[in-house]
Amino acid sequence: MLAAVVVAGVLLRDVVPPADAWLVAHASAAPGTRPAAVAAAVSGAGTLLCLVALVAGAVAVLRRRGRGARVGRVVATVPLAASVLLLQGLFLRPGPPQQPQLGTYPSGHVAVVTAVGFAAVLLYGQLGRAWHRAALAGALTAVTLVAASRIVLAEHWLVDAAGAAVGALGVGLLAAAVLRLGPAVRTR
Known part of the structure; x- marks a missing residue:
């Protein structure tokens, strides 16, 4: 997965795929409009809700499973998975015309929310299958x-x-393997 992100970054450094151009032309909201305000709120709230879910999951796992829980190792996957955003400095890909900043690939916001959501899914897997499925649905939605x-x-x-x-999912999976977090979905 990480290799695919690097290859895409190299191949698309100065290329705007037609789907990207169409989305920015037809789906972007002008600054100061209600859709832009809603999008900004969703961006912040989605990340915040994932962080709250991660903390709540850590507390629930520690309460239920005690000292033997893998909370520390799971939480360690967050900065590792989010580190994919460091590739921005490598590619310096220009963003949409309204975004004057270079280095928009890959998105830092999306990398962070993916990393936090990934860790939350790992944590909630320790609480049972229903919690794991709910965390997965919540993470995918966020x-x-x-x-x-x-x-x-x-x-x-x-x-x-x-x-x-x-990229964040790929690094998260690699980190989980190195940290020996493997499948931990409990059947209760």
């Missing part, structure tokens, strides 16, 4: 909404958001 909000705000291209999600 990542999708935050990614869409970045596109609506014309801060990122679709490729920036997709690359961040795929």
Whole structure:
């Protein structure tokens, strides 16, 4: 997954795929409008809600499973998975016309929410299958909404958001393997 993000970054450095151009032309909201305000709120709230879910999951796992819980190792996956945003400095890909900043690939917002959501899914897996499924649904929803909000705000291209999600997930999976977090979904 990480290799795909790097290859896409190299190949698309100065290229705007047609889907990206169409989305920015037709789905972005002008600054100061209600849709832009909603998108900005979704971007912040999605990340904040994932952080709250992660903390709540850590507390629940520690209460239920005690000292033997893998909370510390799971939380360690967050900065590791989010580190994919450091690739921005490597590619310096220009963003949409409304975004004057270079280095929008991969999206930092989407990388962070994906990393936090990934860790939350790992944590809630320790509480049982129903909690795991709920966390997975919540994480997928948060990542999708935050990614869409970045596109609506014309801060990122679709490729920036997709690359961040795929890259953070790839690094998260690699970190989970190195930290020996493996499948921990309990059947209760």
